[in-house]
Amino acid sequence: MTLFLETNIYQFFGRFHTMLVHLPIGFIVLAICFELISIKKKTDFNLAISYAFLFAALSGVLSVILGLMLASDGGYNESTLNIHKWTGISLTLVSFVLFYVKRKQALVLWAKKSYPILIILIVGLLFVAGHNGGKLTHGSDYLLEHAPNSIRTLVGMKPVRERVTDLEEALVYEDVIHPILESKCNVCHNSDKAKGELLLVDAEGIMKGGENGAVIVPGDVKASELFRRITLNPIHKDFMPTEGRTPLTNEETMLIQWWIEEGATFEKKIVELNLTDRTKGYLKEVGIGLEKTFIESLELQRVHDTIIASIKAEGFKIKTVTNNSTLLDVSYSPYTKTLLTGKKMDVLLKAKTNVVWLNLSGIDLSKEVISKIGGFKHLVEFRASNTNFSNTDVKQLENLRYLEYLNLYGNPISDASIASFTKLTSLQKLYLWKTNLSDEGLKSIRANLKQTEIVSGI
Ligand code: HEC
Known part of the structure; x- marks a missing residue:
């Protein structure tokens, strides 16, 4: 019997509790689903339902035994464990009772009357046992661990402190x-x-x-x-x-x-x-004291709602980059019926310091519209695939010092634009697929932008 001496056999079996315990839950849920269907369809599932309760009870017995073995190791919060243990045991007993009562339900009055009460009881037990089991496995605040702070404070939990990653400030x-x-x-x-x-x-x-x-x-x-x-x-x-x-x-x-x-x-x-x-x-x-990215270091005033509304009225889609950010993500859908004009761009320029992502893909861009893009000095991502950017137009992007992502897929640009690209030294990703750039031209851009991943189809 060396096996018994070397290892803790109780623990070995006990660990299966957490897995097996889902079986009775499944049977009870199944029984209740059958019950609802039989009420709705007015068909009789009584036999299936009573057997589902029997299986719940039998697998419940096994879960209880394994659970007691697991608990024998100690180290659990006593009151949580007690609640979990006794609700679990009661649940198993009520399942046996329900198996019996369900069979009698149609025949005797007391069974008919007590059945709905027992169903409510078992659902209640299921919640309490399950919730306390969750607490034992994952810790007492597991349910609301990732809840928003507003909900946490509402139930009296400490709000989550946002982790500070700045070396100077972090605790x-x-x-x-x-x-x-x-x-x-x-x-x-x-x-x-x-x-x-x-x-x-x-x-x-x-x-x-x-x-x-x-x-x-x-x-x-x-x-x-x-x-x-x-x-x-x-x-x-x-x-x-x-x-x-x-x-x-x-x-x-x-x-x-x-x-x-x-x-x-x-x-x-x-x-x-x-x-x-x-x-x-x-x-x-462990993430403390890393350099901030350009976007993280930008601290800007929020753009006023009336300006946002006026931009929306021009047909732009506009939203913040993340929930609480002041930075803006703007696009103009190619399915918008009205043309994108210079005047519309002027309205958008009112928020120019906050616009960091701009998507004008698939849109017919006039010279006037393109001439305004250089005004969005903080642009980090610019998408203009399948538009009509020409060599001279690329020049308008030269001043975008922070541009990290540029997509000019499917535009009629050729080798004359090379000089402009080589000025975009912040670029991390550049899409030049389906343009008129020659292989030599692409090579020369690659040689100049060593840090940039260039997607060109070759
Ligand atoms: C999977 C469960 C588990 C995890 C995870 C775990 N421990 Fe433990 N720890 C135990 C158990 C069980 C004991 C008691 C048995 C023993 O002393 O070895 C214990 C005991 C200890 C003790 C000794 C306490 C005493 O007074 O005897 C220390 C110290 C400890 N753990 C530190 C840690 C640290 C630090 C970590 C994270 C790196 C950690 N544990 C992660 C299960 C765990």
Whole structure:
């Protein structure tokens, strides 16, 4: 029986609970669906329904047994576990009762009367058991974890603090250490499932430590149990995270070391600690202190609603680049019946500092319209495929210093435009497919724009 000694057989079977528990749920839902159909179609599904309840009850028994085995390992929030356990057991019992009552429903009055009550009861139990099971597996705030802040505050949860990634501003615990623990450790070390009696979700839990006492000794990594656990050989039984979960990356481990050495503070900013270039490199790996892109660095006033409305009235589609952005994404649909005129462009120019994406693909562009495009100094993406850009027109784009994406697919441009393209040094992507550029011409653009990916069909 070495198998029993070496491994925890309870745990081995217990783990199947989380999977099998969906079976009774499925049968109950199926029974209720059949019930609704039979009411609607006035047909009799009684036999099928009662058997669905029987299968729910039988698979429920198995789930309960496996669940008790899983719980025997401990480390779960007791009250959540109790609610989950007893609602789960009740659910199984009510399923047996429903199996019986459903068969009698047509024959005896008490069965007919109690049936709808039992259905309501089982649905209620299903929600409570399921929700608490979710809490045990994913943590107590799993349901609203990704809810918008307005909903979180409404139910009394702490609003999510947006992670600061600016090196000067970021906090060492909130923006560096907490996200690491959150992604790699806290499925098992939260208030509903505190494995080793250790909570790693906040300062209090981290400093309190686990069943064997403190896990962090500020300033002393060697004495910090948490650090020992993450730096062991991954096959060691004490290695964290357990169960083959994704271990910390080297950079994450080094950052935790740095944080402990620097006194394991919870309030300070990164820049208040000793910061070497090497640490800065690790911080970059977790997304702190990266250079901002041009768009991210733009801080502009919001364009007034009346201006937006006047632009819309000219037939443009206009929206913000992301939900709360002040930057604008504008297009003019080729299916718009009216021609795009210089006057319409003048209206759009009222928002010129905010327009970063512009799409005029498939539209007949007059010289006048094209002459205005250079006015959108902050353009980052410009799409004008299948229009009538000529060599001289490309010249109008020369001043767009921030242009990263340019699509001139299917335009009558030729080698005379090469000089203009070579001035667009911010370009990351350039589409020149189906133009009149010669192979030599494309080669010369490629030689000048080494950083740019050029899509030309050759
Ligand atoms: C899959 C679940 C799981 C994950 C993920 C996990 N742990 Fe654990 N952890 C456990 C279990 C179970 C124990 C108790 C058994 C033991 O001490 O090894 C434990 C115990 C610990 C202890 C010892 C507490 C004490 O006082 O004995 C520390 C420290 C620890 N974990 C740190 C971490 C860190 C840091 C991470 C993330 C890198 C992590 N754990 C991720 C399951 C997990």
